[in-house]
Amino acid sequence: MFDRYLIDAASLHNTGPLDAPTGFAFAAKLGYYRGLGLSMIEELNVSIDGEALPRAAVRFDEGNGPLTLDEMETAYDRRWAFGAPATISVDLPGGFPEGEHTLSLQQKLRISYMPFPSFNFDQKVVKVAA
Amino acid sequence: MSAKIKRGVSLYSFQEEMFLGQMSVEDCVSFAASIGATGIEILPEQNMPTFPHITDAQVGEWQDLLARHGAHFTCYDMFLDTKLRKGELLSDDEQVESIRRDLVLCNRLGIRNMRVLVFVRPDILERCVPYAEQLDVHMGVEVHAPWHLEHAWILRTIEVADRLGTKHLGILPDMGIFMKHYPPEFRARFEREGARPEVTQFIVDQHEAKIMSEYTIYEVAVKLQGNAAEVRMAETLRHAPFANPRRIGDYAPYFRHIQAKFYGMTAEANDPSIAYDEVIPELVKAGWEGTLSSEYEGNRWVQDAQPVDSREQVRRQHAMFTRLIAQAEGEIA
Numbered sequence: 001m002f003d004r005y006l007i008d009a010a011s012l013h014n015t016g017p018l019d020a021p022t023g024f025a026f027a028a029k030l031g032y033y034r035g036l037g038l039s040m041i042e043e044l045n046v047s048i049d050g051e052a053l054p055r056a057a058v059r060f061d062e063g064n065g066p067l068t069l070d071e072m073e074t075a076y077d078r079r080w081a082f083g084a085p086a087t088i089s090v091d092l093p094g095g096f097p098e099g100e101h102t103l104s105l106q107q108k109l110r111i112s113y114m115p116f117p118s119f120n121f122d123q124k125v126v127k128v129a130a
Numbered sequence: 131m132s133a134k135i136k137r138g139v140s141l142y143s144f145q146e147e148m149f150l151g152q153m154s155v156e157d158c159v160s161f162a163a164s165i166g167a168t169g170i171e172i173l174p175e176q177n178m179p180t181f182p183h184i185t186d187a188q189v190g191e192w193q194d195l196l197a198r199h200g201a202h203f204t205c206y207d208m209f210l211d212t213k214l215r216k217g218e219l220l221s222d223d224e225q226v227e228s229i230r231r232d233l234v235l236c237n238r239l240g241i242r243n244m245r246v247l248v249f250v251r252p253d254i255l256e257r258c259v260p261y262a263e264q265l266d267v268h269m270g271v272e273v274h275a276p277w278h279l280e281h282a283w284i285l286r287t288i289e290v291a292d293r294l295g296t297k298h299l300g301i302l303p304d305m306g307i308f309m310k311h312y313p314p315e316f317r318a319r320f321e322r323e324g325a326r327p328e329v330t331q332f333i334v335d336q337h338e339a340k341i342m343s344e345y346t347i348y349e350v351a352v353k354l355q356g357n358a359a360e361v362r363m364a365e366t367l368r369h370a371p372f373a374n375p376r377r378i379g380d381y382a383p384y385f386r387h388i389q390a391k392f393y394g395m396t397a398e399a400n401d402p403s404i405a406y407d408e409v410i411p412e413l414v415k416a417g418w419e420g421t422l423s424s425e426y427e428g429n430r431w432v433q434d435a436q437p438v439d440s441r442e443q444v445r446r447q448h449a450m451f452t453r454l455i456a457q458a459e460g461e462i463a
Contacts, residue, residue: 034175081179
């Protein structure tokens with residue numbers, strides 16, 4: 001319902017030392033018409049030019065500190081609020097590759113009233129600001 | 131004769147603008163009140179970022195906000211995260227406790243109607259009835275397409291309400307069950323995604339003729355060798371029922387609030403899809419008292435092609451409500 005709005009392209013930046021980035025981060029919203037507890041966000045799959053980055057390299061932070069996807073599974077007291085940007089960061093030595101690339105995000109949600117998981121997907125051509 | 135049918139808006143209607151940060155909750159309430167839709171339905175899990183932790187001060191802020199605009203709450207849309215934990219459903223006790231938490235917050239906000247998701251089991255709701263009675267909140271199970279008023283699953287809740295003789299358990303119809311004509315917004319979207327006009331016309335014609343959805347899906351997928359967009363469009367027919375508006379009177383005692391679903395209004399303030407022109411006379415005839423609460427869900431169908439203007443859509447729906455209610459009341463008087 002909000003797929004096209006998930007990734008905030010302008011928010012993309014490298015993390016770690018400026019001359020030797022250790023990863024990148026961007027802001028994203030939850031593609032759902034309400035907020036959801038973090039334990040029900042099963043996957044945040046991040047890809048660059050269609051190549052998936054490892055699950056263990058991804059961190060999520062809605063404002064209360066970064067969590068791995070494994071840690072999110074039992075974060076019963078934290079929620080990703082409706083329309084609220086959260087930071088998704090990814091370990092990637094060297095940072096986001098230079099120039100324009102397609103960044104994609106797939107969210108897999110466990111929605112209790114549906115028998116199947118809900119998938120949201122956005123992709124945008126982005127680059128790290130010089 | 132005083133109007134028994136009141137007009138309101140669910141904040142769900144403005145999800146596009148709220149999601150994008152273009153409208154605040156107060157903007158939504160202010161707009162609704164400006165068109166006489168003073169009844170406000172909320173989704174606490176959408177509209178209250180700190181949910182489920184809501185302080186008395188926050189409750190007071192909401193009440194002040196409504197008062198500033200001459201508005202009032204009508205309904206609280208609950209959710210139930212039975213799948214909170216991976217691989218294991220909440221126990222029955224936990225489900226009851228979660229619903230009780232919502233009933234308490236609903237009561238603290240001064241709201242007397244709670245929309246219950248259709249998947250909540252009738253026996254769980256039965257266990258919640260004493261709390262609902264004590265807190266004076268009506269639990270209405272959402273009758274959402276493809277369920278309908280006389281679907282066996284819905285009748286199970288009504289059977290529980292009858293057996294208990296309670297006024298605090300019933301239903302809450304979503305007008306999507308009265309989809310008489312296929313929404314033009316759906317068709318246009320599938321055409322933008324590659325569905326061929328001759329195939330979309332076939333699907334629309336099949337829906338218009340009320341052909342069983344599975345027959346049409348088979349025709350499109352197998353006989354016409356439909357492409358992906360065409361098959362997806364055909365599959366929407368599974369969720370596009372036209373229930374009989376004449377049954378409304380039989381079920382009116384079980385509901386006090388209506389989610390007035392719609393996907394798009396014409397410039398002349400007509401709904402090309404949902405049969406409000408047949409539904410509203412039945413509500414009036416039944417002497418039903420409650421709120422028609424706008425639930426605009428067209429944003430997701432048009433956002434790829436045009437800016438979404440939820441306010442204009444809601445404004446048009448209320449122009450239609452005003453007209454149809456006056457007509458129906460005039461015919462009865």
